[in-house]
Amino acid sequence: MPELPDVEVFRRTVAHSSLHRPITGVDARDPQVLDGISARRLTEELIGVELAATLRRGKQLYVRCDSGAALAMHFGMTAYVDPGATADPTPEHTRLTLFLDDRRLAFVDQRRFGRVGLVDDPDRNIEERGLGPDALDLGATDLQAILDGSRGSLVATLMDQSSIAGIGNIYSDEILFQARLDPRAGARDLTDAHARLDPQAPARGLTDAESGRLHRQLRRVLERAIEAHAQPDRMPRGWLIHAREDGAPCPRGNGTVRRYSASGRHAYWCPDCQR
């Protein structure tokens, strides 16, 4: 479930632990996480080069090498990076390890949905993946324009990586909770599958005040989550992240948290707070 805040923490971790050291070894023990490159070629391309800079777009992390290429990492649902001394044992489920002189950087992924590739140009890769602007680079007017151009529900739009990059299930729920907006806003009428084209309903139906609120909370939630190192137990008590369960008491003390299901995804929200 790494979303923007988690990946930003990973980015800082790599930046602080692993740059400007020669890569002396590569252990690509699980080819499944390699994206479009063999273990052999990845090793050849990396040995002797140094990691030079980090770049994040949404949930995607790039680590530029001084050779010009860049590692492209996606963390799927359970992946993370683990830096350490060379001698430190590597965590269980380590899929790839870079040895950097006296240190090592492990890519660990229990469920193996994560991917590591090597790309020539991060900007081009971002384009190929169809990623929209990073959620933290969005201005209020940018968000307004995205909402205006979208016909889907608010949750769907927030989580659409081609519209806004970086927001997933957890943080879309939190942002909408903090902004006190109904995640279903703009959704088609669920009680009548035929009454689909209601021009009053789409996400563009937000007032200026509501979309301003959404923009402010989007930034605030993501920034505070990063400050909390993306660890829920360090996030404010009043956040929905602590109450993601159907029937849980609303963290604001109002009503009861409910679950809204759409296309196999579950959103949690408080009908009393969010409208």
Next chain:
DNA sequence: TTTCATGTTCAGCA
């Protein structure tokens, strides 16, 4: 033993 969770991609449908 079965179900669930989670991000992405993809096929199928309205």
Next chain:
DNA sequence: GTGCTGAACATGAA
């Protein structure tokens, strides 16, 4: 083209 739905992917926890 747009948006929704469900399946697939991998794996461990409930």
